[in-house]
Amino acid sequence: MNNKYYISSSEYRKIWCSYLSDSVPHGPCVSGVYFWEKEYDSSGEIEYDLAKCFACDFWPPPAASWKDRCHLWPKSHIVSEIVKNGCHLVAIGHTSGHHVHNEWRISFSLAEHKLVRAMNHCQFLTYGLLKLFLKEIINNDNAISTGDKLLCSYHMKTAVFWVAQRNTIPHWCPQNLLECFWVCFKLILKWVYEGVCPNFFIPQNNMFLSKVHGEAQLQLFIRLYGLYEKGLAFLLNSPSIRSCIINVLHNPHLSICTDEHTLISETEFDIQLLGELDTHDAISLYIPNLKYCMKFLHIIEQMMGSPRLTQYQVLMLQKFTTSVLQQTVFIIDRETYIHKNKLRYRANKISCYMLKLAAKFGCISDMMYIAMYYYKTLRFMEALSIIEIIKAKLTQPYVIHRYVDTELYTEAVGGQSWSTKMRQAVAGDIILYNGIHNITELIPEQQSAPQRHWNYLFVPPFVLLYMLEILCYRHVDTRRVQTALDDLQTLVHDDQGQFTPLLSRDISWQILGICQQVTGNLQAALDSYQQSLRQRPFHKIQTATEMRIQRTSH
Template identity: 70%
Template sequence: MVENQDLVSTSDENRMMFSGSRREGFRLKGSDIDMMFWLNDQRVIWDISQSQYYNTRRQTLILCDCSDSPPGFTLLYLLSPSMNSDIQRSCVRMNNRHYISSSKYRQILISESSLPYNSTPHGPCASGTIGTQEFDNAHCFVCDFWPPPAFSWIHRCNLWPQLHVVDDIVKNGCHFVAIGHKLGNHEDHEWRISFSRAEQKLVYAMNHCQFLTYGLLKLILTEIINNGVGDDDKLLCSYHMKTAVFWVIQQNIIPHWCPQNLLGGFWVCFKLILKWVYEGVCPNFFIPGNNMFLGKICGVKQHQLFIRLSELYEKGLAFLLHSPSIRSYIIDVLHNPRNSICTDEHALISEVGFDRNLFLETLRDRPLQKLDIQNCIRCLHTIEQMIGSPLLTRYQVLTLQNITASVLQSTAFTLHIETYTPDNKLSYRADIISCHMLKLAAKFGCITDILYIAMYYYKTLRYVEALSIIEMIKVKLAQPYVMYINYVDAEMYTEAVGGQSWSTKMRQAVAGEVTLNLEIPYISELIPEQQSALQNHWPCLVVPPFILLYMLEILCYRHVDTMRAQTALDDLQNLVHFDRGQYIPLLLRDISWQILGICQQVTGNLQAALYSYRQSLRQKPYNKIQTATEMRIQSLPMDSLH
């Protein structure tokens, strides 16, 4: 919301939207992150009369042509030349018109924008992995109008969803993703109409039991139906499950969606899917004429899938016991139908477990602002406008706090860089503002956000002040109730901050990883690592807070007290050598060994530094710092290493 609002004034920028399971509210193991991107200055219309709503000098209009495409698909042709080079290269000429070829557009965007992450085509998306997290990025076009082929859906919504939800969905239009129909006349050039935003709103319109039914179907698909099946033979997907739930809810087949009837609702949805596979027809929820099984689930594969589902059907609900994720929750109910299933999440997960998942999610998704003071100021203004909104949920308030802390930190360092001048008066004023921003960020964020103040003091040669901040952080991190990644003493945490607001918990009891923007030189000692990651098209440098804490302590004490610098170095060395995942996550051992090597090198222990750099190269290359590591090894004077 913040990033898209910030891009309103820059019409040629990409806008983005999370989609898929994570956007809908699921956090399931193995789920990827789905994102949609579209150009803000390109708009699709369904009728030429809709062009009156746009300034054609600033926006390129694209017209739909569904006349020769299967239901749910369309051709897109330019009404006027586009200034975007990717669109220009994607055009093909048919019937004296310039159509945007979906296959060409997909190929260009995947090869250019997603190359750094070794992505591969997956349907309309670029699919790849960042660290251990898989992602699907879809570059698409947006339309502000509801598709005429889906008008019938509006008239079907008598019982569900409610009228205000329908109105909200319709006024938000649709998207077009770069994939054609396999049996269409223009497969390489057609675009599929995407209702991703509408589907999100429909999932949010479900009650809790309906949502759990959808989740149950997703789990049995992964853990039972597709278990042990090769990727090419996985005919059913999560989208089919979601479509079944939508149809069952809207057709009012289940009169009461409640915990006591959870398995009953699931069984109705499963039987509908079985019926679809038998008939070879899965009607799209918005455009029923679009059979989503056409060309995919047919012939021998359809028969084999039907046999597989029939065998599960004959076992009855007992086949759910084959799902390791849900077996323990439903086994008592299957043995005694008079029992009911507990669906109260507060009874199923402890406060500590809930907080851990929440903070992991919130701290992981901090934005990284570009090195541009105007961009930082514009983003702060956007946040200021959003803070007072009564529509924000308490989850969004927590997220906004983290975004605010991140933007303030980036702004503080950027301001220092852009205003550094021999004019002492100007630098002094900028320094006061930067310090104030960093202290304010620490009030919004978690414990380890205070480290940015220490980095700034070190950068501006205030070693004693930096050490004072470091000692304060040490005291805070030493508290037995502090939560870091997956490690927390549940009893101590509950006793210290149980029942308090998430804002209070985050400031007093949560430590997060330190994320460094690659374009901001926080401290000179880490610039080679930032440049290496940047050259490898990596988004940021992620450092364990305990590692950065010791590094800053060593660097500061070198100018104040060399004996204490050696003590801090010994502490860092013990941490890196003997930690078993409590303070250094496995994925961050590359940067941890690297920082140990840097500290050993600056203190003159070159043999130990060489060993640490080589250890860094042996770790999983999460931070993409290998180039910097090899450069540091080559810079060591080999004569002094023997």
């Protein structure tokens, strides 16, 4: 338009939504259900809400007055850091405007993360109490559909922000927790009565404008005012809160005492953080060709010199660097073929250096890419040597797979930086992007369904380790093939989810079948392929499985 290029928010959202099957638009996000191991959730499902956004380097003019309001909370250095880091733009327009398909919304999510971190312990507990109140009291009615839930977690967070900034509560401490909750609750009740919930950064933006009005607003106010009349006793209707406060409510001489160190252990936090990091890395970074490799490496080089990186950003940058270097090596192998021995030797040497460098940045399982490259370039003894090192590291009891001995983990790496923990005590799934063929034997699986929403295979590290061991021993020591095959078979048959999670069962059985087939045990391979078809089809490899069954049967 007007000789300029614009990015349509609705088209951008539609394309982003198309990458994730069974997802639906939800504001600027796409929402859906991600199937995971039942140990993490009783239903075996995790709801997700994902938004792709653009970073904006400057603080938006409509929010210029915000920093002038920050006299007591947050502290001035946090305000300066928030303003300096700018904001984000998310793909959604104003529903009542004329440019709803092209407009983008300013998002202060990064600033809000910093504000939540700036909360003291009691403020954070109050926020958690408000979220439980919302989930288990306000929105727990089965008659209320998702679309009828007028209040959300964002409104709760906004209430805590405003109360903290206005210094409405002089003493935020655990003994005053219920009083802090009550002040925030009354503010939300006032907002519903007036039909105005001011955005914390741009107060003239009313966050109730599109939903909380008319009859819906009246019914919500009546419901909230009914709770107000009951007093704090209404919190007893929340199963999560009831056991914590029932004695306090019945005895006003008692107070709530909390120990923030018991909220979540260092190990639990590390598992959540590093698991999130692996998922983010997998979803976000696929490199199609060498041009993009160079572009990403240049971006990483520029970011490395930034003095403003947080510890978490440094960790994320390490993961990105690891993934870029790994993909670059296999893309070079795919896109170039050098006839001269001297040049081929030099290219191989550089590739090995890049993979070893990536292993220094990444976690233990990232060493597996070195073994894959050695196998792909027919250096079977070197691959087996690396496999032995990986095996020794992976079998340490303090290594995080999905479960970990918390005492040994704390003893081994407790108190150290996240970067150190990732390098020494974390083993993630091996990510094989479908456009890059790391292992020839898995090409049919990578080509099985190229249009699906996943663009990669997640392979458990021990499954891939045993597979490479079997493939390499076939060429150098056939006597040891059966031992490795027995180890793989025991793992896939008997593991209870510690090393082969539920969502990786289809590819794990498939790999066992491939290894049985290449070693000549066709009937066992056929059984494994059929087992693969019976698993949850997370990787959508059924086409490859059926092809292998057909070939094995003949």
